[in-house]
Amino acid sequence: MLDTHRDSRAAPLLDAQGVSKSFGSTQALVDAALTLRPGEIVGLLGANGAGKSTLSRIVSGHIQPSGGEVRFRDAPLRLTSTRDALRRGIALVAQETSLAPDMSVLENIFLPDLATPGRLSYGGMRVRAREILSELGHDHALPLDAEVRTLSAAQRQLVEIAKALALDAQLIIFDEPTASLSTTEVNLLFDVMSRLRDGGRALAFVSHRLEEVFAITDRVTILREGRVVAEDVKTSSLSQGDIIQHMVGRDIGAIYAKREVASDDIGDRIFEVRHLRALPWVGDISFSVRRGEILGLGGLVGAGRSEAAEAIWGLRPRQGGEILVGGKPAKLRQPADAVRAGLGFVAEDRRAQNIIPDLSVRENLMVAQMGQHRGFGRGYGKRADRVARLISDLGLPADRLDTSLLNYSGGMQQKIIIARWLLTEPDILIMDEPTKGVDIGTRSSIYRMLQAAADDGLAVIVISSDFEELLGLAERVVVISDGVTIADLPADRLDEEKLTLLAAPRTSTARNQALLADLSRLHRADAFWTLLDDDGLICLAHAGHPDAPKSGLAAGEAMDFSQTMIEQALRTREPSFVAEPDGSRQTLLVQMTDKRGHDMGWIGLTIAGDAVPPDPGDIRVELQALTDETKEP
Amino acid sequence: MTDTVQGAPEDRDAAATDQRASGSIGLVGRILRSLEIRMLGLALLLAVILSLLSPFFLTERNIFNILDQSVVIGIVAVGMTFVILTGGIDLSVGAVFGLTGIILAQALQVMPIPLAIPAAVATGAGIGLFSGLLIAVFGLAPFVVTLGVMAIGRSLSFILSGQRSISGLPPELDAIVYSTFLGIPANVLFLLGLYLLAWVYLTYTKGGRTIYAIGSNKEAARAAGLSTMFYSILPYVVAGALSAVAVTFSLAQIMSADPLAGNQMELDAIAAVVIGGASLYGGRGSIIGTLLGVLIMVMIRNGLNLMGVSPFWQGTAIGSIIIIALLAERLINWRSNRN
Numbered sequence: 001m002l003d004t005h006r007d008s009r010a011a012p013l014l015d016a017q018g019v020s021k022s023f024g025s026t027q028a029l030v031d032a033a034l035t036l037r038p039g040e041i042v043g044l045l046g047a048n049g050a051g052k053s054t055l056s057r058i059v060s061g062h063i064q065p066s067g068g069e070v071r072f073r074d075a076p077l078r079l080t081s082t083r084d085a086l087r088r089g090i091a092l093v094a095q096e097t098s099l100a101p102d103m104s105v106l107e108n109i110f111l112p113d114l115a116t117p118g119r120l121s122y123g124g125m126r127v128r129a130r131e132i133l134s135e136l137g138h139d140h141a142l143p144l145d146a147e148v149r150t151l152s153a154a155q156r157q158l159v160e161i162a163k164a165l166a167l168d169a170q171l172i173i174f175d176e177p178t179a180s181l182s183t184t185e186v187n188l189l190f191d192v193m194s195r196l197r198d199g200g201r202a203l204a205f206v207s208h209r210l211e212e213v214f215a216i217t218d219r220v221t222i223l224r225e226g227r228v229v230a231e232d233v234k235t236s237s238l239s240q241g242d243i244i245q246h247m248v249g250r251d252i253g254a255i256y257a258k259r260e261v262a263s264d265d266i267g268d269r270i271f272e273v274r275h276l277r278a279l280p281w282v283g284d285i286s287f288s289v290r291r292g293e294i295l296g297l298g299g300l301v302g303a304g305r306s307e308a309a310e311a312i313w314g315l316r317p318r319q320g321g322e323i324l325v326g327g328k329p330a331k332l333r334q335p336a337d338a339v340r341a342g343l344g345f346v347a348e349d350r351r352a353q354n355i356i357p358d359l360s361v362r363e364n365l366m367v368a369q370m371g372q373h374r375g376f377g378r379g380y381g382k383r384a385d386r387v388a389r390l391i392s393d394l395g396l397p398a399d400r401l402d403t404s405l406l407n408y409s410g411g412m413q414q415k416i417i418i419a420r421w422l423l424t425e426p427d428i429l430i431m432d433e434p435t436k437g438v439d440i441g442t443r444s445s446i447y448r449m450l451q452a453a454a455d456d457g458l459a460v461i462v463i464s465s466d467f468e469e470l471l472g473l474a475e476r477v478v479v480i481s482d483g484v485t486i487a488d489l490p491a492d493r494l495d496e497e498k499l500t501l502l503a504a505p506r507t508s509t510a511r512n513q514a515l516l517a518d519l520s521r522l523h524r525a526d527a528f529w530t531l532l533d534d535d536g537l538i539c540l541a542h543a544g545h546p547d548a549p550k551s552g553l554a555a556g557e558a559m560d561f562s563q564t565m566i567e568q569a570l571r572t573r574e575p576s577f578v579a580e581p582d583g584s585r586q587t588l589l590v591q592m593t594d595k596r597g598h599d600m601g602w603i604g605l606t607i608a609g610d611a612v613p614p615d616p617g618d619i620r621v622e623l624q625a626l627t628d629e630t631k632e633p
Numbered sequence: 634m635t636d637t638v639q640g641a642p643e644d645r646d647a648a649a650t651d652q653r654a655s656g657s658i659g660l661v662g663r664i665l666r667s668l669e670i671r672m673l674g675l676a677l678l679l680a681v682i683l684s685l686l687s688p689f690f691l692t693e694r695n696i697f698n699i700l701d702q703s704v705v706i707g708i709v710a711v712g713m714t715f716v717i718l719t720g721g722i723d724l725s726v727g728a729v730f731g732l733t734g735i736i737l738a739q740a741l742q743v744m745p746i747p748l749a750i751p752a753a754v755a756t757g758a759g760i761g762l763f764s765g766l767l768i769a770v771f772g773l774a775p776f777v778v779t780l781g782v783m784a785i786g787r788s789l790s791f792i793l794s795g796q797r798s799i800s801g802l803p804p805e806l807d808a809i810v811y812s813t814f815l816g817i818p819a820n821v822l823f824l825l826g827l828y829l830l831a832w833v834y835l836t837y838t839k840g841g842r843t844i845y846a847i848g849s850n851k852e853a854a855r856a857a858g859l860s861t862m863f864y865s866i867l868p869y870v871v872a873g874a875l876s877a878v879a880v881t882f883s884l885a886q887i888m889s890a891d892p893l894a895g896n897q898m899e900l901d902a903i904a905a906v907v908i909g910g911a912s913l914y915g916g917r918g919s920i921i922g923t924l925l926g927v928l929i930m931v932m933i934r935n936g937l938n939l940m941g942v943s944p945f946w947q948g949t950a951i952g953s954i955i956i957i958a959l960l961a962e963r964l965i966n967w968r969s970n971r972n
Contacts, residue, residue, distance in 0.1 A: 315856060339858035353856050358849035358916035359842070367846060370839050371858035378839055420857070 010038045011074070013171055013202040014059065014090075019068035020226075021054055028054045030226040032068070036171060036202040041193060043217035043235065044173075044206045047247050047439035050223040052206050056173045059204075060092035061085030072171075086112060090171045091164030099156055099163075101149035105129075108148050109162045132165045133158075135199070136192050153301070154185035161192060172196065173204040178212055184300070184500070190216050208247075208440055210240050211468060222246040248441035256444075256472030259294070259451045267291030269327070270459045271343075271428045276321035278311035283483035285321075289428070289459040294450065296474030296491065297463045299503045304483035305463045306348050309430050313338050313345045326427070339372050344421030346414075348432035348463075354417045355405055362401040365391075365416055369423045383423065390419045411442025418449055429453060432463045434473075447473055467496045479556070482506045487556030489538065498531050498538055501601060502556075509541065515623075516543035516603070523614055525605040526551045532570065532589075532602055535561050540601060549585040551606040566606055573602075577613040584609045590620050668910040668962075672925040675958070679929060683936035690939055697818065699928070699935050704820045706901050707927045708879035711831050712761075712872030713902040714923045718835070719865055720848040720915025721775035723872045725764060726902055728786030730895030733757045733877035735790045738799040738890035746806060754877040760786065761873025765866030779869075783899070790892040800889035810885045820882050831920045840864055848915025904951060905930055908958050929954065 014036040021029040029051045036042055046052045058065045061079035070077045072088065079085045082092070099108045107114065109132070110125050129144055142151075142158060151159070157177055164172050174193070178186045193216055197203055205217055213220060214235060222230040222243065230238075230246045272288035281304040289295040297305045310316045312323060314334040323330050325341045332338045338345065347353035356364055366380055366387070373379025391398065394415050405413055414434070421429055434450065435443045450473065454460045464470045470477060471491050479487040479502045487502055494502075512529055520527040520543040528551055529541040539553040552564035561570045569578040569587035579586040585606050592600035603623055607613060684691040709726050716723045737753035744752070760782060767778045812819045835841035843864040846854035855861040876895070884890055909926030911918025933950050 313856065335856050336858045336860055345856065347856055352850070352852060354853050356846045356849045356853050356857075356916075359846060363842065367842075367854070367857045367859065370842060371860070373839060376838055376840070378837060378842055 009040070012037050012071075014070070014072050014077075016055070016059065016070040017068060019055065019058060019065050019070065021051075021058060021063065021066050027226055029058075029065070031228060032223055032226065033228040033231050034059065034204065034221055035232050036204055038170070038200045038202050039197055040218045041197050041203040041205055041216055042232070043213040043220040044204050044223070045208065045213060045220055045243060045247060046223035047208070047441050050247070051226040052223050053175060054226075055223065056092060056175050056204065056206055059085075059171075060090055060173055062092070083112070086164075086167050086169070089167070089169045090173075091167065091169035092173045092175060093157065093160045093164060093177055094175045099148045099159055102147060104145050104147060105142055105151070105159055106144040108159050109166050111163060112167060128166065129162065132162045135165065135195070136161065137195060152185075154181050154188065157181070157189065158192070161196075169201070171202045171204075173206065175206045176208075177205075178207060178209060181301070184504070186212065209466070210243055210440075213243070214240070224249055244440060247439075256447060256469075258472070259454065259475075261292070261475055266293050267457065270325070271461075272322075272324040272327075273308075273312060274322040274324070276308055276311060276323070277319045278307060278316050278321075279319055281307035281483050282311055285480060285483065285485050287478040287485060287488065289461055291427070291457050291459050292454055293476065294454050294460045294462060294474045296470040296477040297461060297480060298467065298470050298477045298499055299465075299480035300505065301465050303480045303503065303505075305480050306432050307483075308480070309345065309432055309461075309463060310347070312430070313343070313347075315347075336371060339368060339424060339426075342427040344368070344424060344426035344429040346417050346421060346429075346431045346434070348436065350410070350413060350417065350437065355413060357404065357406055359405075360402045361396070361405050361408070361416060364405045365401075365420050365423065368420045372424050383425075386423060386425075390423060394419060409439070409442070410437040411439055411446065414438055414446060415442075415449065418446070422453060426458065428459045428461065430461045430463070434462060434464065435466070435469060467499045471496065471499065479503050485556075487538070487558075489556075489558045493533075493536060493538060493558040497599065501531065501540060502538070513541050513543070516541055519543070519603075519605060519619070520545045520548070523605055523607060524548050524611065525607045526553075528553045528604045528606075530602050530604060531599075532573075535571075537561065537564070537570065547608070549606060549608055551585070551587065551604065553604075566604075569604070569606075576616050577607070579609060582609075586611070586613060588613070588616050588619065590616075590623050592623065669919055669921045669925065671961075671965075672908070672910060672922050672929075672958075676925050676929050676932070679932055679936075683932060683939075687936060687939040690936060695935070695939070697821070699931050700821045700824070701818065702935065703927050703931045704824045705879045705883050706898065706905065706931070707824050707924065708827060708875050708882070709872075709898060709902045710905040710923050710927050711827060711920065712868070712875035713899075713906050714831070714909075714911065714918060714920055715835075715844060715868035715871045716775070717903070717906050717911050717913060718844050718848045718915055718918055719868050720851070720913075721768065721865075721868065722779065722903070722913070723761075723764070723869060724776065724779040724899045725760070725782035725786055726872055726876045727895035727898035727900075728783040728790070729757050729760050729873050729876040730880045730883075730898055731892055732760075732786045732790040732793070734880040734884055734890040734894050735794045735799065735892055737877070737881060737884060738802060739793065741802050741806070746803060750881055753881065754874050757877030758870050758874035761870040762866065764873070765869030768869065769862055769865035787892075787896075794890070794892040796892065798889045798891040802884060802888050802890075804888075806885045807888070808885075810882060820885075823882075828920060828924050835920055840867065844868060845916055848912075848917070850916070901930065904955055908955055910958075910962065 012035045014034065016032070016034045019029055019032040032051055032055050034044065034055060044052045044056065057063050059070065061082045061084050100111065106125055106129055109129050113120065126144060133142055136158065142155060148156060148159060177189060181189060193203060207213055217235045219232050220230065220235050220238065220243070221228060221232055224247060267290055269288050270291050274286050276282055276285040285304065285308045287295065287297070299305050307316060311318050312332065314332050314337060323332055330341045332341060356367060359367065369382065370378050373382060391401070405416060431450065434446055438446060450460050450462065462470065462473055471494055474491050477489055477491050477494060477499065478485060479499065481503055482505055516527040516529060519525060524545050524547045526545060526548040527543045528539055530553060531538045531540065536558060538558045539555055542553055542555045544550065549565070551566050561567045564570065565585060566580060566587045568580045569589060572578055573589050577586040577588045586609055587604055587606045589602045589604045591602050605619070689695055709730065713723060713726060733753045733756050736756050737749055740749035740752050764778050764782050767773050768775050810818065810820045814822055835844065843854065843859045846859055847861050847865055851861055880894065883894065905926035906918065906923050907913065907926070908929055909918065909922030911922065930951055933954065934947050937947055937950060
């Protein structure tokens with residue numbers, strides 16, 4: 001209803017104007033503004049350090065502004081604490097949640113109540129918690145008695161939101177809520193946010209992922225260097241380029257400038273992993289990469305990609321598998337072995353796994369080279385030209401090399417860590433989440449760094465949960481799900497939706513696999529689940545039958561229609577069995593969609609050309625019943 | 634074109650952070666920000682105060698006296714610096730000092746000096762290796778491991794010595810203390826040489842930088858390909874060996890070995906390192922700071938003695954200095970962080 005009457009917008013619930021905040025001599029906010037109205041989601045955007053977190057922390061009572069006016073429900077708002085803010089109905093759902101890990105879900109939802117004197121009615125709390133969760137559309141998804149420490153990141157966020165609703169929060173700020181969520185979990189969160197909006201709450205969504213901003217927000221406010229540069233603008237009136245330009249103050253061009261790779265630039269297979277096993281996360285992962293190639297390892301958070309990289313690097317014990325460098329088996333027991341074998345590794349968690357805080361910028365840059373150096377000294381004199389060139393490429397003034405790395409932005413830190421490994425002149429560079437915590441203005445220069453490294457003949461392996469990034473950067477993507485390699489596909493065959501379907505946890509695809517097996521047995525058919533393009537396909541799952549002719553599809557493989565045995569059927573996609581011109585086989589294709597109308601691909605059955613086909617209508621009914629069922633919890 | 638685009642945001646980025654980090658601090662500020670300079674200032678201030686309080690303090694004889702008294706604790710503090718830089722602690726140095734003293738004294742009864750001293754030093758290193766392996770390989774807490782080694786070491790030195798001091802050491806032993814070079818006693822020269830060596834090692838070698846890296850962020854150091862296992866063990870070996878070296882100088886001076894020697898020496902060594910500005914969390918500190926820490930402690934003891942203050946006040950004085958030094962550091966860090 002609100003969507004059709006945009007002009008008659010509700011009066012603002014919160015109206016902040018001219019807000020400033022200084023920390024010592026640093027001006028975090030100079031002139032910021034934010035207006036939130038009931039029934040709207042406002043995206044609060046800005047590069048790292050633009051002040052979006054500071055502004056959300058002021059609105060939620062974590063810190064007090066130095067100047068400016070904040071009005072709430074048309075009265076001046078002076079918050080003294082977060083408790084004060086919660087009491088008035090303002091809540092912040094942060095990226096790092098503020099839950100008590102050892103307490104139950106129920107206790108966490110009513111944590112603020114635990115501070116009030118008097119007896120608590122657990123029965124009453126239970127009833128109320130169920131009401132809240134059903135309002136969120138997740139009445140069964142959260143066991144109320146589970147300890148919070150056992151929950152996934154997405155479930156914890158749900159608890160955090162429920163906690164805000166328990167206090168009847170009317171204004172909720174989501175501060176980078178999607179940073180640690182998988183694509184599926186992000187969709188669930190967006191469902192919840194839409195429900196809250198439609199229920200008349202005012203929401204702010206802090207993020208730097210633009211595609212999410214377009215997916216969920218109604219309006220955006222953009223900050224740059226502590227000032228508001230676009231206030232309360234309708235999201236649909238902006239393009240991605242407009243937003244980036246506002247955020248960084250200039251046009252940075254396309255974020256992903258696709259690399260032109262001539263096929264003869266791709267060299268020999270320099271690195272290969274076969275059947276890597278590092279329990280409990282890595283079951284069976286295999287991939288290989290060539291010189292000059294950027295390979296993406298795609299999958300959801302928790303699929304075992306980072307763990308596989310750490311196992312290769314010798315940071316986790318391996319139970320099996322073979323690692324080949326330059327075609328020869330390499331025994332990589334510890335990181336030092338991997339460095340000597342010509343590998344470089346930028347781990348996922350920059351602060352915990354990469355930065356050595358008490359060493360200067362220079363030493364952080366040189367540390368991998370020092371480890372590689374065989375000798376008593378530091379080996380800093382080695383490759384002095386290369387060091388000087390890298391430093392000037394990074395735009396690092398020489399007189400700042402002796403300061404602490406922690407003083408630099410996330411983007412600069414990341415570039416220095418990448419440069420650390422480029423200095424060792426590796427053949428293979430493994431990058432885990434290359435742009436985590438890096439603002440959008442700096443991202444493209446990190447991409448260019450990696451592309452330049454590949455142009456120089458390095459084999460680059462990129463791990464990323466950001467599928468857009470993965471597809472923009474990599475030429476080939478190996479998909480990993482539940483610790484197992486699922487597919488190995490050229491990036492230009494994929495898009496984000498296909499990758500999401502491929503990367504789905506095996507538990508959620510087990511039913512489809514079972515269904516294919518049933519269909520195959522029942523109809524003596526070669527059964528498959530596939531994604532179709534105009535002339536290509538990606539097969540997600542496959543079940544063969546000894547009596548059935550082969551369709552030519554195999555799970556995890558991409559192929560052109562002409563490479564299959566059922567080209568005619570794939571091209572026509574008739575709602576009935578289609579015979580191939582040679583009469584050898586006939587195929588039925590049924591399109592699948594989920595409840596929200598998303599394309600889930602096609603289920604196909606190939607039977608012998610002379611077999612009596614079953615009724616397509618029956619099969620269609622059978623399949624649709626199943627997809628509806630899988631969507632219910 | 635690509636270059637300008639690439640460079641632009643970072644220049645601004647770096648410029649902004651630089652302003653934040655050291656914006657209005659000039660040359661004087663930068664010098665004052667150096668920890669060693671502040672400690673040197675503290676040491677000189679203390680020297681001035683003590684020379685005003687006692688006319689004997691600034692005599693040549695007393696200065697050599699102070700240096701002489703710094704030798705034994707100074708040597709032990711070098712090992713302790715190595716250990717603390719990795720984020721560890723070694724409570725066993727005093728007990729190893731006592732035990733290797735007894736072993737050295739007994740060895741001297743049966744073998745010549747050039748064999749007996751290396752044997753004692755090797756024993757000290759071996760004990761350090763034992764602690765280091767337990768800590769680095771099995772991941773036991775340094776505090777607990779070295780507490781255990783301390784108890785074992787002290788107990789063994791009583792058993793080996795039969796609860797008696799051992800005297801009758803060869804008189805030639807005193808050459809390592811009483812010979813001089815250019816008018817400087819050999820033991821003082823050794824101390825200065827040792828500190829120079831340790832400074833060069835910690836500053837300019839792979840091993841030294843690895844020790845700092847381990848104390849700062851062991852996981853990152855390991856992921857960067859440094860040999861964190863080896864360099865986590867090495868400091869304990871160095872500390873054990875240097876305890877034995879220190880007891881050699883001590884024996885040469887007093888010509889007898891006492892099973893109780895080095896009692897509570899670990900506390901003095903830790904105090905010197907901490908006064909010298911090292912962080913007990915590791916990664917931060919310097920060998921020059923430790924030397925100044927040793928000198929500050931010895932000067933306080935010496936000054937109080939000269940003034941005839943009861944030795945029981947020494948603990949109060951040194952404890953206060955430790956607390957004041959730490960507090961001053963914290964306040965200075967707060968201020969520079971605010972800037």
